[in-house]
Amino acid sequence: MQPFTYSAANEARDATRLAAADGGARYLAGGTTLVDLMKLHVEQPTQLIDINALPLAEVTELPDGTVRVGAMVRNSDLAHNAIIRARYPVLSQALLAGASGQLRNMATTGGNLLQRTRCLYFRDTAMPCNKREPGSGCSAIDGHNRGHAILGTSEACIATHPSDMAVALIALDARVRILGPNRERVIPLGELHRLPENHPEVETTLEQGELITALEIAPLPFAAHSLYLKVRDRASFAFALASAAVALEVRDGIVRDARVALGGVATKPWRSRDAEDALRGAPTSVESFRAAAEVALAGARPRRDNGFKVELAQRTLVRALTRLQRVGDRAHQ
Amino acid sequence: MAADEKAVVPYPWYLAPGPVLIPFTEAGSVGMGTGREDAVAVEVGLRINGTTRRLALDPRTTLLDALREHLRLTGAKKGCDHGQCGACTVHVNGRRVLSCLTLAIAAQGQEVTTIEGLADGEVLHPMQQAFLDRDGFQCGYCTPGQIMSAVALLLEPCGPDDDDVRECMSGNLCRCGAYPNIIAAIQDIRAGHS
Numbered sequence: 001m002q003p004f005t006y007s008a009a010n011e012a013r014d015a016t017r018l019a020a021a022d023g024g025a026r027y028l029a030g031g032t033t034l035v036d037l038m039k040l041h042v043e044q045p046t047q048l049i050d051i052n053a054l055p056l057a058e059v060t061e062l063p064d065g066t067v068r069v070g071a072m073v074r075n076s077d078l079a080h081n082a083i084i085r086a087r088y089p090v091l092s093q094a095l096l097a098g099a100s101g102q103l104r105n106m107a108t109t110g111g112n113l114l115q116r117t118r119c120l121y122f123r124d125t126a127m128p129c130n131k132r133e134p135g136s137g138c139s140a141i142d143g144h145n146r147g148h149a150i151l152g153t154s155e156a157c158i159a160t161h162p163s164d165m166a167v168a169l170i171a172l173d174a175r176v177r178i179l180g181p182n183r184e185r186v187i188p189l190g191e192l193h194r195l196p197e198n199h200p201e202v203e204t205t206l207e208q209g210e211l212i213t214a215l216e217i218a219p220l221p222f223a224a225h226s227l228y229l230k231v232r233d234r235a236s237f238a239f240a241l242a243s244a245a246v247a248l249e250v251r252d253g254i255v256r257d258a259r260v261a262l263g264g265v266a267t268k269p270w271r272s273r274d275a276e277d278a279l280r281g282a283p284t285s286v287e288s289f290r291a292a293a294e295v296a297l298a299g300a301r302p303r304r305d306n307g308f309k310v311e312l313a314q315r316t317l318v319r320a321l322t323r324l325q326r327v328g329d330r331a332h333q
Numbered sequence: 334m335a336a337d338e339k340a341v342v343p344y345p346w347y348l349a350p351g352p353v354l355i356p357f358t359e360a361g362s363v364g365m366g367t368g369r370e371d372a373v374a375v376e377v378g379l380r381i382n383g384t385t386r387r388l389a390l391d392p393r394t395t396l397l398d399a400l401r402e403h404l405r406l407t408g409a410k411k412g413c414d415h416g417q418c419g420a421c422t423v424h425v426n427g428r429r430v431l432s433c434l435t436l437a438i439a440a441q442g443q444e445v446t447t448i449e450g451l452a453d454g455e456v457l458h459p460m461q462q463a464f465l466d467r468d469g470f471q472c473g474y475c476t477p478g479q480i481m482s483a484v485a486l487l488l489e490p491c492g493p494d495d496d497d498v499r500e501c502m503s504g505n506l507c508r509c510g511a512y513p514n515i516i517a518a519i520q521d522i523r524a525g526h527s
Binding site: 003004005006008028031032035036038039047050052076080099100101103104105106113235237238 | 368371372375391392395412414415416419422428430431434435436438439450482485486489490499500501502503505
């Protein structure tokens with residue numbers, strides 16, 4: 001681990017000024033990604049700004065029904081929050097499908113969004129990696145890429161975004177509240193993460209010093225009928241090979257509205273509006289779900305070891321929709 | 334000095350009180366980089382098992398290394414050192430966390446409980462006794478982490494079935510494969526008969 005200076009922030013704006021003035025500064029929240037990668041010399045901050053004392057650990061409801069989740073709310077607390085469980089079960093399920101009990105107690109909402117890829121080449125400083133060392137090349141494209149992305153990739157990078165939580169949040173159209181030294185802004189979550197394209201080292205649209213302070217989820221009544229399904233190599237404590245976050249609004253056997261997002265297969269949390277369009281107006285049949293799944297994976301670009309993910313992701317999505325539909329049918333009987 | 338405080342643990346390169354500049358000529362802390370860099374030791378106050386401990390630490394020191402290498406509390410184990418095995422599990426403010434991914438300097442002001450702080454004198458914590466009664470270990474390396482995780486689990490919203498416990502305990506690996514007996518020990522305590 002490289003040496004760093006440490007300070008604990010008491011005030012968010014002060015923290016952003018400190019971080020904006022130093023390109024080597026990083027915020028320390030739960031530390032579950034950052035400390036891990038510092039030990040591997042993948043992350044080498046020269047300054048750590050501890051934001052654990054900032055008053056950002058509340059889940060509150062705004063007058064218009066929007067739920068605001070402070071960036072320092074721990075994953076376990078968010079998963080078990082009564083409002084989240086009732087209105088956005090897909091989010092609670094996604095959180096509980098991720099990591100372990102200990103990690104969920106540490107990891108924060110903001111930090112989860114900014115967690116780095118699990119690509120083995122990114123984590124190994126002996127190997128070329130465009131994300132870690134721009135221009136050095138991508139070891140995964142012609143290497144061991146069973147866990148890598150098939151959607152949103154480029155010739156420079158095929159690293160998978162590992163978050164479960166972010167997949168549920170992007171299905172829910174969450175917005176991200178961001179504080180900088182001079183301004184505060186709110187952006188759709190879909191505009192936070194960048195596709196790798198030619199600059200996989202630039203993962204988000206955050207500027208140096210900007211701090212995620214909260215997530216905001218607007219009311220979406222049919223999200224009370226939502227589900228997260230994750231497929232992985234072992235039953236628990238593993239990253240997704242494929243996952244699906246789905247919400248359905250059904251009347252008289254017809255899908256009136258739908259939300260579809262995929263995890264484990266893309267370079268960023270992946271919303272499939274094409275699949276949603278395919279579902280809208282369609283009957284709630286396995287055939288409709290299969291058609292939507294084909295559309296969702298239409299742009300897939302598999303590599304040597306991860307071709308199985310195309311069908312796996314399709315089946316995961318079909319099963320998620322089918323299971324959700326069965327739950328709905330039972331509820332209406 | 335308050336009654337519950339212990340003196341700074343003397344360490345060859347930390348004899349001077351307060352922040353001191355120390356050129357590190359070798360790794361100051363196990364597994365913490367090359368140690369060739371210059372680093373500044375800072376005074377860190379930790380609450381461990383109800384006692385305040387003051388240490389002069391390289392800011393890079395994890396809570397796990399502070400416990401094991403500086404305070405001689407070797408109950409928490411270093412398995413993977415990357416948050417994947419759970420052997421280093423301790424409680425911070427009553428919640429189970431991984432001490433290998435926690436910087437000691439960031440744990441100041443928090444109540445840390447380790448396996449050494451679980452028993453009441455010579456009387457074992459019921460979960461410790463249940464692990465003995467059920468033979469919930471073989472080599473014992475993962476056991477402190479398993480027990481710390483199991484004790485915290487009692488206060489978490491974990492479902493009633495064995496499968497629920499398996500899911501809740503998935504962050505603690507046991508390469509001996511003592512899982513069936515670990516589950517039995519935990520379920521004994523949850524059922525109220527220990």
